[in-house]
Amino acid sequence: MKIIADENMPYVQELFAALGEVVLVDGRHLSPEQVADADVLLVRSVTAVNKELLSENRALQFVGTATIGTDHIDLDYLTERNISFSSAPGCNATAVGEYAFTAMLELARRTNSQLKNKTVGIIGAGNTGSALAKCLRGFGIKVLLNDPLLQAQGDSRDFVSLDQVISEADIISLHVPLTKLGVHKTWYLFDEARLNGLKPGAWLLNCCRGEVINNRALIEFKQQREDVRLVLDVWEGEPSPMDELVPLVDIATPHIAGYSLEGKARGTLMLYEQLCRTLSVPVDKSLAELLPSYHLQSVSLASEINQMQLTSLVRSVYDIRDDDELFRISYSVPGGFDQMRKNHRHRREFSALTLVNRGQCDVNWLFNIGFSGVGQ
Numbered sequence: 004m005k006i007i008a009d010e011n012m013p014y015v016q017e018l019f020a021a022l023g024e025v026v027l028v029d030g031r032h033l034s035p036e037q038v039a040d041a042d043v044l045l046v047r048s049v050t051a052v053n054k055e056l057l058s059e060n061r062a063l064q065f066v067g068t069a070t071i072g073t074d075h076i077d078l079d080y081l082t083e084r085n086i087s088f089s090s091a092p093g094c095n096a097t098a099v100g101e102y103a104f105t106a107m108l109e110l111a112r113r114t115n116s117q118l119k120n121k122t123v124g125i126i127g128a129g130n131t132g133s134a135l136a137k138c139l140r141g142f143g144i145k146v147l148l149n150d151p152l153l154q155a156q157g158d159s160r161d162f163v164s165l166d167q168v169i170s171e172a173d174i175i176s177l178h179v180p181l182t183k184l185g186v187h188k189t190w191y192l193f194d195e196a197r198l199n200g201l202k203p204g205a206w207l208l209n210c211c212r213g214e215v216i217n218n219r220a221l222i223e224f225k226q227q228r229e230d231v232r233l234v235l236d237v238w239e240g241e242p243s244p245m246d247e248l249v250p251l252v253d254i255a256t257p258h259i260a261g262y263s264l265e266g267k268a269r270g271t272l273m274l275y276e277q278l279c280r281t282l283s284v285p286v287d288k289s290l291a292e293l294l295p296s297y298h299l300q301s302v303s304l305a306s307e308i309n310q311m312q313l314t315s316l317v318r319s320v321y322d323i324r325d326d327d328e329l330f331r332i333s334y335s336v337p338g339g340f341d342q343m344r345k346n347h348r349h350r351r352e353f354s355a356l357t358l359v360n361r362g363q364c365d366v367n368w369l370f371n372i373g374f375s376g377v378g379q
């Protein structure tokens with residue numbers, strides 16, 4: 004069995020080698036000839052899997068994407084060809100939630116503000132939006148959720164309208180799939196009119212797909228509204244963000260919000276498990292045996308910690324300033340955006356760090372945010 008896999012898929016050899024010959028490829032530039040004799044194709048978000056890519060292939064049985072988003076896959080075409088498909092829903096949700104929370108802490112430090120005094124609106128209350136809500140509520144921050152689709156399905160959480168989020172939230176974080184059709188389509192969800200509705204001093208974060216914000220309109224808006232702060236992990240026209248936009252962004256990163264080691268490994272593992280089920284072979288590998296131990300074994304806490312100390316704790320696991328700094332140097336170099344992603348030093352999730360309570364302080368809220376604890 005020939006398994007063609009994106010080279011940026013950690014643990015693909017460890018998981019798939021026993022099932023067939025694994026050939027690693029550059030997913031951004033994959034050609035129909037390269038996949039002509041593939042039985043299994045494993046991709047990431049940079050590969051458009053469609054009629055054109057599969058035009059020379061007659062053998063394909065399974066396509067897997069080690070990602071949450073599926074907007075790069077022509078699902079109707081795979082169904083037409085009777086090719087099994089799996090994505091990896093939720094694989095990197097914790098990483099995205101922690102990324103957005105980390106960015107908020109960083110902006111709070113830069114603006115000398117207290118997050119607990121702010122209201123955060125989350126657009127899209129699925130896996131990544133809920134992961135962010137978990138961190139925010141763990142820290143005691145008021146959250147407004149907007150998700151008309153889940154609301155219509157009877158999800159028991161409280162939801163508000165998009166208009167209410169825009170008029171009431173001090174911080175808005177976007178967590179929707181990219182969709183181009185229907186009443187709830189998300190393409191340019193944040194257009195000129197919605198951007199103009201943002202509260203004075205609002206912060207806008209996008210960790211889902213670049214085209215959920217009209218980036219040209221964002222440039223024009225931000226040029227008039229210095230008070231608004233922006234965190235962008237995703238960009239219209241990746242891998243080439245608009246040059247005028249980058250200097251206007253407070254925290255800029257190259258689509259790596261989901262790039263925790265755990266998140267990427269979970270994505271590969273989920274595809275392995277699904278392929279095993281498709282081939283009716285037993286699953287005999289697990290996440291725990293793949294992940295290395297964390298270099299910091301534990302951190303002792305002797306007293307209550309404040310927001311700045313929490314920021315330091317978070318930075319010890321993931322320092323978002325490193326990604327932002329590298330982005331500004333590298334994004335405009337040819338191939339720079341993808342190189343940053345390929346060479347990204349995998350960060351760990353908060354749960355990799357164990358906290359030991361040496362005092363009588365209340366640290367349960369830190370476990371609610373996601374850190375591990377002794378005797379938790």
Ligand SMILES: NC(=O)c1ccc[n+]([C@@H]2O[C@H](COP(=O)([O-])OP(=O)(O)OC[C@H]3O[C@@H](n4cnc5c(N)ncnc54)[C@H](O)[C@@H]3O)[C@@H](O)[C@H]2O)c1
Nearest residue numbers: 071072127129130131150152178179180187210211260261
């Ligand atoms: N930056 C990254 O590295 C990264 C990582 C993971 C996922 N993503 C992107 O984030 C997206 C969301 O991921 P997820 O795991 O939360 O997906 P999910 O499917 O679990 O949740 C998405 C939610 O958005 C809701 N939604 C759809 N249209 C909406 C609209 N118009 N308004 C409000 N809500 C709407 C859906 O009902 C759903 O509950 C993915 O599709 C992917 O494109 C990016």
Ligand SMILES: O=C(O)[C@H](O)[C@H](O)COP(=O)(O)O
Nearest residue numbers: 047048049070071072095261
């Ligand atoms: O949809 C997703 O899961 C993310 O956007 C994913 O983490 C993007 O990473 P890529 O597949 O491009 O490596």
